[in-house]
Amino acid sequence: xxxxxxxxxxxxxxxxxxxxxxxxxxxxxxxxxxxxxxxxxxxxxxxxxxxxxxxxxxxxxxxxxxxxxxxxxxxxxxxxxxxxxxxxxxxxxxxxxxxxxxxxxxxxxxxxxxxxxxxxxxxxxxxxxxxxxxxxxx
Amino acid sequence: xxxxxxxxxxxxxxxxxxxxxxxxxxxxxxxxxxxxxxxxxxxxxxxxxxxxxxxxxxxxxxxxxxxxxxxxxxxxxxxxxxxxxxxxxxxxxxxxxxxxxxxxxxxxxxxxxxxxxxxxxxxxxxxxx
Numbered sequence: 400x401x402x403x404x405x406x407x408x409x410x411x412x413x414x415x416x417x418x419x420x421x422x423x424x425x426x427x428x429x430x431x432x433x434x435x436x437x438x439x440x441x442x443x444x445x446x447x448x449x450x451x452x453x454x455x456x457x458x459x460x461x462x463x464x465x466x467x468x469x470x471x472x473x474x475x476x477x478x479x480x481x482x483x484x485x486x487x488x489x490x491x492x493x494x495x496x497x498x499x500x501x502x503x504x505x506x507x508x509x510x511x512x513x514x515x516x517x518x519x520x521x522x523x524x525x526x527x528x529x530x531x532x533x534x535x536x537x
Numbered sequence: 538x539x540x541x542x543x544x545x546x547x548x549x550x551x552x553x554x555x556x557x558x559x560x561x562x563x564x565x566x567x568x569x570x571x572x573x574x575x576x577x578x579x580x581x582x583x584x585x586x587x588x589x590x591x592x593x594x595x596x597x598x599x600x601x602x603x604x605x606x607x608x609x610x611x612x613x614x615x616x617x618x619x620x621x622x623x624x625x626x627x628x629x630x631x632x633x634x635x636x637x638x639x640x641x642x643x644x645x646x647x648x649x650x651x652x653x654x655x656x657x658x659x660x661x662x663x664x665x666x
Contacts, residue, residue: 435583436662436665439662441630442584442659443657446643446646446647510634510635511578512639513642514659518581518661521580521582530646532643532647
């Protein structure tokens with residue numbers, strides 16, 4: 400009876416790291432995508448100062464938004480629902496040169512409500528957001 | 538007979554990658570002052586980039602913090618003025634709780650402007666939907 404000798408060849412195969420690298424790369428991409436949700440960002444705002452009046456009428460389209468205590472939104476002295484505001488704002492800002500939105504509110508308006516309006520204005524294409532303080536006339 | 542001995546740089550690359558991830562994650566924490574817990578409003582737009590800033594925090598209970606240090610409105614303008622004198626273009630971030638009144642936030646912005654701030658931002662968090 401003849402015995403067959405099985406030769407075991409020792410191959411010098413390196414560790415297959417392709418899958419590991421893939422996972423690591425996926426993790427990196429996941430981190431980069433998720434980072435903005437972990438950390439705070441912000442919206443730039445300004446408070447208009449008193450400027451010297453210039454001669455002649457200004458022809459630029461104005462976007463003045465006022466929030467009342469009872470939740471109404473007044474756009475250029477006309478009450479509008481929020482749904483209408485989101486459709487009107489892009490149209491107004493498209494015609495405006497300065498693309499400035501001035502937001503003011505009553506005393507008892509929550510900060511979150513104002514920020515939502517600022518967010519909507521930014522999404523609609525506003526370049527400059529101004530927060531106006533209103534003082535009561537006595 | 539010569540052996541082709543290469544240096545395996547893969548572990549080093551992995552460690553390097555880990556270090557980069559750690560740095561990306563920790564940099565905003567060290568540069569901003571957002572340790573005081575407030576619920577900032579959530580928005581779709583995110584304009585502000587991470588940079589060294591002065592943070593004014595207004596908590597829901599009305600407590601006021603400057604760079605996570607408790608302060609009051611009377612001292613705030615002087616403290617802000619000192620910092621802004623050194624760096625006039627420093628970003629002032631107003632971190633206010635979403636449930637506070639807007640007029641209180643406006644008062645803080647007015648104080649910052651009086652102290653000489655030129656760049657003011659309201660802190661928000663990016664909405665997930």
